[in-house]
Amino acid sequence: MDQEHKEKWEELERDFDHAVPEEISPDIAYYRTLLANVIMIGAPNDSEWILVDAGIKKYQDRILHACEQRYGNKPPAAIILTHGHFDHIGSVKKLVDHWQVPVYIHQNEMDFVTGITPYPPGDPTVGGGMISLLSTIFPTKPDHLEGIVSPLPNDGSIPYLSEWKYIETFGHTPGHISLFREKDRVLIAGDAISTEKAESSFSVFFPIQHVYGPPAYFTQDWAQAELSVHTINELEPDIVIAGHGLPMQGETMKQELSYLAEHFQAQAIPKHKRN
Template structure:
């Protein structure tokens, strides 16, 4: 083994050793895949857990390791996708191949995860940060999860998640969904709103908490995105676990989410897009 290969193996072993979900509630935890979160729903050691989103590519082994530490060898009952962007489905196929479990997504996202339709290319003119500039080069090609993918039922009830309900939150993508549990007002937002300025690479790696609109470079319907944020704000969530950034809760979450909902055009929509909004 040469020095480079040894370094790569040592680096991978370090990451595997540190692949561990961070607990938010006793049955909600998240693991960050470089720039995007995957979410574990189910108490530690549970046999009936579900994975929400699959992060970027090449993270399947680390996600499996985090799952192993939390649930032993028990595979999830299913994978739920909030939408089909590359940073949420990147490891989906390898995870489904390994666990042999179904994947669910909103019917309006099906074409994007069955190889039939591309997402629009990222918009480099928004946000002003490195990730926004790089966004035209982010993958937009459709993945093909046909072997495992199923549409979420029209009644909005999620298989294997009786306490959670689907909230259709379009704007970032046509079939984007969020998940909400009424009993404790826990919200999983996907990218409907996030808690980091995703356009900026510095903000992403520092992970300073603040409620922001959806990642601007991949959001193509700002009218729908605004309505979705307002819909989620009306739920008055006590805890929000987002697709990017750290979880937020209580008064800080309420104040900033309500502010975003009331002032969405000023706070979230890129200035040159306001003319179209």
């Protein structure tokens, strides 16, 4: 093996060393990928487990490594997608190729993930940091998951997750969902809210926990997004796992979530934006 290939291999191995799940509770863990979190629901010894979201493209090997650290070679029963943005579904095709499992998303997202409708381009005018400026080059073309993805049931139930329900938290995208479990008040928020400043590359690499609104550069409908934050606040979650940022719980999280709901227009909606 020549020196160049040896260095690349060693770099890949180092990356995989970091591809490990962080346990939040005995049956919930997450892996923080480059841009967005993937969440694993199910204890290591459970007969079934579920993966929520699938990161960016070419991250499948790291996601597989993290999942295998927790579950061995046991595949998930299904993959649930909170929405269809590139940083949440990027590796889903490769994961399905490996696991041969079903994928579910809200009906309103189906056109975006089956080759029909593109998302609007990122809005660099919202400010907040380098990621906003880069958002114009983020993929927005409709993905081609036809034959792979199916719509979720329209009654709020989630296949293979009898204790959970999905909540329609539209606004960031037209069919965005969050997942909620009543018994311990755990909320998997997707991008309905963030717990880091998603527009800032500094925050991505040096995360400081705080409750923010949805990533502004990709949010399509701010009125709907505000209603969704009120919906989340009314659920009174004890633990919040957002698509961007570290999990949060406790009184500080609850106070910040309540403040965001009450002051959404000042706290979340950019002063300058395209629409």
